[in-house]
């Protein structure tokens with residue numbers, strides 16, 4: 001059995017590759033800069049990526065357009081299962097956010113082969129591998145998150161779930177919701193990282209308009225600023241707040257706490 005891991009250099013894909021290889025599974029790691037070159041924007045790279053593959057870890061691109069043709073090509077080449085990484089609560093999003101993830105959910109459900117959706121809360125690793133890292137290092141993370149609570153999920157748990165689900169047919173037709181064990185405010189998250197790392201850091205609550213202004217001033221395009229504001233609007237509505245039991249059910253142990261993540265990643 002060979003498993004194709006898309007987004008193989010990314011936050012989750014990198015760890016999915018490592019976990020599957022630890023289990024002795026044959027893995028094809030793919031992305032624009034991986035050992036197998038795969039580019040959503042270049043269909044000529046798809047055939048070699050899907051040849052001889054049984055299951056695909058699907059990390060959706062932002063552009064929904066190539067997803068359905070890719071899924072169709074993969075199924076025609078013999079793929080029997082997709083595990084799609086997505087955002088939790090995409091059914092509440094109604095086109096405001098994550099068009100690529102929504103299309104990936106739709107396309108794998110309609111693929112005619114096995115599928116599982118991993119709808120994830122915000123990753124704890126957004127604080128050290130993504131958009132919130134540079135502002136935190138500069139000592140000020142400013143977001144339109146007010147006092148909203150988010151049960152950040154550790155990417156290591158997402159990857160362990162993905163590796164479990166990719167190698168078993170028991171999860172076909174399931175949509176899981178992956179969260180951490182407790183919902184905390186952004187102020188609490190930043191305070192925890194500051195304490196563990198010993199660096200001065202503060203969380204500043206912005207209005208959506210103030211956030212948009214700051215993103216534009218930092219050079220982000222208007223549509224990216226609007227998309228990020230939509231994500232926080234969905235979070236403020238509370239759709240993602242209550243922790244779920246799916247990581248515990250799937251792994252037989254509780255998900256990692258935010259403090260455990262911070263101590264592993266941010267300690268002095």
Ligand SMILES: NC(=O)c1ccc[n+]([C@@H]2O[C@H](COP(=O)([O-])OP(=O)(O)OC[C@H]3O[C@@H](n4cnc5c(N)ncnc54)[C@H](OP(=O)(O)O)[C@@H]3O)[C@@H](O)[C@H]2O)c1
Pocket residue numbers: 006007008009010011012013030031032033034038039040041059060061085086087088098100101119120121122123126130
């Ligand atoms: N961050 C969160 O809190 C969160 C929560 C839930 C869901 N998600 C979803 O998770 C997905 C991102 O997954 P991630 O965080 O594991 O990855 P990531 O860290 O955002 O990295 C993106 C990956 O995609 C690859 N990639 C980028 N452009 C590509 C292209 N044109 N063709 C092929 N591969 C491409 C990159 O590798 P190369 O540069 O080598 O191509 C990299 O491996 C997104 O759909 C996001 O919406 C994120």
